[in-house]
Amino acid sequence: MDLFAQVKALVLDGIARLTAAGQLPAGLDLAAVTVEPPRDPAHGDMATNAAMVLARPARMAPRDIAAALADALKDAPGVVSAEVAGPGFLNLRLDPAQWFGVIPQVLAAGSDFGRSETGAGRRVNVEFVSANPTGPMHVGHVRGAVFGDALAGLLAFAGHEVTREYYINDGGAQVDVLARSAYERYREACGLEPAIAEGLYPGDYLIPVGEALKAKYGDRLLDKGEQYWLAEVREFATDAMMAMIREDLAALGVEMDHYFSERSLYGTGQIEAALATLAARGLIYEGMLEPPKGKLPEDWEPREQTLFRSTAFGDDTDRPVKKSDGGWTYFAPDIAYHFNKIERGFDELIDVLGADHGGYVKRMKAAVAALSENRVPLDVKLCQLVRLFKGGEPFKMSKRAGTFVTLRDVIDQVGPDVTRFVMLTRKNDAPLDFDFDKVLEQSKDNPVFYVQYAHARAQSVLQRAAEAGLATDDGTLAAADLGRLGAPGELALVRKIAEWPRQVEIAAAAHEPHRIAFYLHELASDFHALQHQGKLDPALRFIREKDPALSHARLALVRATQLVVKAGLGILGVTPMDEMR
Numbered sequence: 001m002d003l004f005a006q007v008k009a010l011v012l013d014g015i016a017r018l019t020a021a022g023q024l025p026a027g028l029d030l031a032a033v034t035v036e037p038p039r040d041p042a043h044g045d046m047a048t049n050a051a052m053v054l055a056r057p058a059r060m061a062p063r064d065i066a067a068a069l070a071d072a073l074k075d076a077p078g079v080v081s082a083e084v085a086g087p088g089f090l091n092l093r094l095d096p097a098q099w100f101g102v103i104p105q106v107l108a109a110g111s112d113f114g115r116s117e118t119g120a121g122r123r124v125n126v127e128f129v130s131a132n133p134t135g136p137m138h139v140g141h142v143r144g145a146v147f148g149d150a151l152a153g154l155l156a157f158a159g160h161e162v163t164r165e166y167y168i169n170d171g172g173a174q175v176d177v178l179a180r181s182a183y184e185r186y187r188e189a190c191g192l193e194p195a196i197a198e199g200l201y202p203g204d205y206l207i208p209v210g211e212a213l214k215a216k217y218g219d220r221l222l223d224k225g226e227q228y229w230l231a232e233v234r235e236f237a238t239d240a241m242m243a244m245i246r247e248d249l250a251a252l253g254v255e256m257d258h259y260f261s262e263r264s265l266y267g268t269g270q271i272e273a274a275l276a277t278l279a280a281r282g283l284i285y286e287g288m289l290e291p292p293k294g295k296l297p298e299d300w301e302p303r304e305q306t307l308f309r310s311t312a313f314g315d316d317t318d319r320p321v322k323k324s325d326g327g328w329t330y331f332a333p334d335i336a337y338h339f340n341k342i343e344r345g346f347d348e349l350i351d352v353l354g355a356d357h358g359g360y361v362k363r364m365k366a367a368v369a370a371l372s373e374n375r376v377p378l379d380v381k382l383c384q385l386v387r388l389f390k391g392g393e394p395f396k397m398s399k400r401a402g403t404f405v406t407l408r409d410v411i412d413q414v415g416p417d418v419t420r421f422v423m424l425t426r427k428n429d430a431p432l433d434f435d436f437d438k439v440l441e442q443s444k445d446n447p448v449f450y451v452q453y454a455h456a457r458a459q460s461v462l463q464r465a466a467e468a469g470l471a472t473d474d475g476t477l478a479a480a481d482l483g484r485l486g487a488p489g490e491l492a493l494v495r496k497i498a499e500w501p502r503q504v505e506i507a508a509a510a511h512e513p514h515r516i517a518f519y520l521h522e523l524a525s526d527f528h529a530l531q532h533q534g535k536l537d538p539a540l541r542f543i544r545e546k547d548p549a550l551s552h553a554r555l556a557l558v559r560a561t562q563l564v565v566k567a568g569l570g571i572l573g574v575t576p577m578d579e580m581r
Contacts, residue, residue, distance in 0.1 A: 002501035008035040014072035044091035051088040062088025106560040107478040119160030128352035138404040146423040150513035158508035171262035179234035185210025274339035313366035454524035458562035477556035489530040
């Protein structure tokens with residue numbers, strides 16, 4: 001169980017007793033009451049803001065509430081002291097046995113320790129990557145793929161029922177460009193000179209597609225107008241690109257639950273149905289938009305369009321859903337796609353997009369709010385650019401892709417585990433520098449190595465203990481006399497372990513998987529520091545050959561650390577290492 005949740009329960013019980021005694025008014029909203037680590041560890045083990053958030057509704061001074069609550073908690077189990085600080089914070093100190101009591105819980109739960117039920121019963125759709133099916137995935141897609149997959153893993157660990165989804169953008173003009181590009185490679189396979197005109201895709205990755213087209217059609221498509229071959233080549237090339245993308249995702253360790261084709265929305269009535277739903281709510285109308293910012297009025301040609309009243313849901317302007325020629329805008333199928341998600345019964349939608357889609361956020365949130373009548377929230381997470389370096393210099397583009405560094409380029413250089421972890425060492429909306437040399441360094445400055453080494457080092461300690469004749473199974477370690485522990489480094493490490501369930505819930509609620517990577521680095525730091533103390537002082541070593549009881553207690557702490565590292569890496573989709581090579 002979450003120790004912070006246990007202490008919060010003690011705080012809430014103290015508030016209830018103060019209320020029953022008439023020291024606090026009844027009916028106070030306790031939703032904002034928190035228990036968390038103090039900013040300065042010297043102030044105590046945990047701090048609560050209860051007096052601060054209850055002062056105004058209770059019409060009392062915060063320090064008066066804090067003093068009363070401190071008195072109510074003085075005899076609470078496991079609480080050594082409760083001290084009022086500052087304007088009314090309450091700092092709590094716990095009996096060390098409370099902290100070390102977390103270790104048997106970790107050993108009993110294994111790498112499932114920290115799993116939460118906060119998301120139980122909630123179905124979440126996480127749509128991510130959704131790269132145009134026009135070529136191999138590039139490094140920008142890598143960050144979105146890793147972020148989306150890690151977020152899905154985090155939400156699942158927190159109890160949500162998660163669907164990982166890829167939206168195939170196969171309904172726009174870009175797939176016609178793909179078809180024309182593939183056709184030129186088909187002509188090349190037939191012995192003709194390809195005409196890779198400006199605007200077509202020049203990458204070598206289409207050469208095998210051209211050869212496959214020749215194997216299927218022979219020379220039957222040569223010298224024919226595109227009205228004869230465009231549809232067939234488009235479908236063939238799109239399927240080939242999606243097969244390549246699936247392989248790229250598999251190489252990164254990403255497996256989608258569902259692929260949704262944009263083309264399936266056309267001619268099936270789904271777009272019309274979504275817009276009819278909005279129209280029935282008075283949100284579709286014929287009108288003229290104001291001139292866009294940056295254009296002079298005389299440059300603006302007003303025309304009547306079919307518009308969605310997105311300003312009613314917080315957007316900056318209403319949005320066209322149909323062009324003046326009667327065709328759909330790009331926004332219309334997006335509306336239909338999200339309506340499809342809502343109709344499939346998801347309780348929450350998450351879209352992971354590149355930073356260049358920032359203008360998409362308000363309009364899509366407005367559409368989902370309108371379609372679901374504010375029942376289904378949409379969170380759009382934007383992933384900023386990745387800047388690649390090697391040897392201190394910008395990494396050059398891929399010849400195979402023609403214009404960019406591919407996902408395979410990155411994985412071939414450093415492997416999927418390093419790629420995934422590094423992509424999560426910054427918040428998604430912050431730019432990220434990826435230096436191929438630095439991410440392979442075996443040093444404490446490399447967060448990937450540092451965390452992996454903690455798992456491997458723990459494994460090494462357990463192996464040495466077994467070789468020394470000590471039992472290292474989880475059952476034996478769970479029964480160890482943990483009262484033998486108490487050194488400052490041991491206490492710091494177990495405090496960090498105890499934070500794990502809380503960190504999971506915070507990260508899941510914020511949709512921020514980078515918090516897991518940050519936590520793992522801090523946990524690894526505390527573990528490595530404790531191991532280093534043992535090098536300086538033999539009395540602090542994990543294995544004390546002449547004191548098996550103390551050894552077992554310390555081995556229990558080592559094993560608990562390893563299990564939490566394994567759980568965290570599992571959320572991030574990174575394979576824990578038992579030994580470093």
